[in-house]
Amino acid sequence: MPVDLSVNDLDRIENIIQKRKRVKRGEQLFRNGDSFHALYAIRTGFFKTSVSSTDGREQVTGFQMAGEIMGLDGIVSDRHTCDALALEDAEVCIMPFDRIEELSREINALQHHVHKIMSREIVREHGVMLLLGSMRAEERVAAFLLNLTQRLHARGFSQSELVLRMTREEIGSYLGLKLETVSRTFSKFQEDGIVEVKQKNLHILNAEALKLIVNAAHCE
Numbered sequence: 001m002p003v004d005l006s007v008n009d010l011d012r013i014e015n016i017i018q019k020r021k022r023v024k025r026g027e028q029l030f031r032n033g034d035s036f037h038a039l040y041a042i043r044t045g046f047f048k049t050s051v052s053s054t055d056g057r058e059q060v061t062g063f064q065m066a067g068e069i070m071g072l073d074g075i076v077s078d079r080h081t082c083d084a085l086a087l088e089d090a091e092v093c094i095m096p097f098d099r100i101e102e103l104s105r106e107i108n109a110l111q112h113h114v115h116k117i118m119s120r121e122i123v124r125e126h127g128v129m130l131l132l133g134s135m136r137a138e139e140r141v142a143a144f145l146l147n148l149t150q151r152l153h154a155r156g157f158s159q160s161e162l163v164l165r166m167t168r169e170e171i172g173s174y175l176g177l178k179l180e181t182v183s184r185t186f187s188k189f190q191e192d193g194i195v196e197v198k199q200k201n202l203h204i205l206n207a208e209a210l211k212l213i214v215n216a217a218h219c220e
Helices: 007-016 097-104 108-134 137-154 168-175 179-191 207-219
Strands: 019-023 028-030 038-044 046-052 058-065 083-086 090-096 161-163 195-198 201-204
Touching: 019 028, 038 097, 058 137, 058 168, 090 097, 097 108, 137 161, 137 168, 137 179, 137 201, 137 207, 168 179, 179 195
Parallel strands: none
Antiparallel strands: 019 090, 028 083, 038 090, 046 058, 046 083, 161 201, 195 201
16 A cells, blocks of 8 residues: 555555455466456465466466455456466455545545556556567566566565466466476576576576576567
8 A cells, every 4th residue: 555645544445445365275366257346455375367268278367476466457347357366375355446446536645556556567468568579488487587586575575585386387378488498498597507496496596697688688
C-alpha cells in the first residue's frame, strides 16, 4: 500500500480485505473463465499463471511471488482470462474489487497506487514480448534470472541465492524455449562460472556476466 496514507485511510483499506485464503501447492486460485470479483495480494508462496491452447498445451504467462498482486487480468471483461496455480503452499489476501474502486474515488493515493500496479503489469507484458521477439536462448534465460532476483531482492530476499519454484519445462514455456534448450543453457552458465545449480537451488556467482549477456541483445 502507499506509504503516505493516513492511519484512518489505512484502517479503511484493511477493512475491505474480507479474508485470507490458503492455497495448497498444486491448487488453483482461479481459473480461466471464472467470474472476476477480487484482486489477490500474495502474502506467502509462489504462483504461476497460464493459458491453454485449443489443443490442450499450456503456455505459462507469468510467475508471481509474495508482495505482488494477482487477478488484474479479470478487470477488462469481469472474467479471469488465465489459470493461477500455486507452485508451493501459499496464502493470499482477498480484496473485493468493487470496494477498491469505491475507496479509490475517495483516497487519491490509493487510486494512484492501483494505476501504478496496472502500469507495472503492462510494462512486464512488454518485457515478455521483447524476450520472445528479439532475444536468443541465452539472453532470454539471463534476463529471466535477473528479473527474478531483482523482484526477490526488492522484497528483502537474497539477490544471489534463490529457490526455483518452477520447473525447467515451465521456464521454457514462459520464455518460448524447449525444455532441452533451457537445461542446456543452465549447464552452459554453470560451466562458465556464472551460476551454480543444485536441483532447484540456484546461486548467481556473476550477476555482471548475466547483465552483459542481456545488454548484448540490445546492442545488436
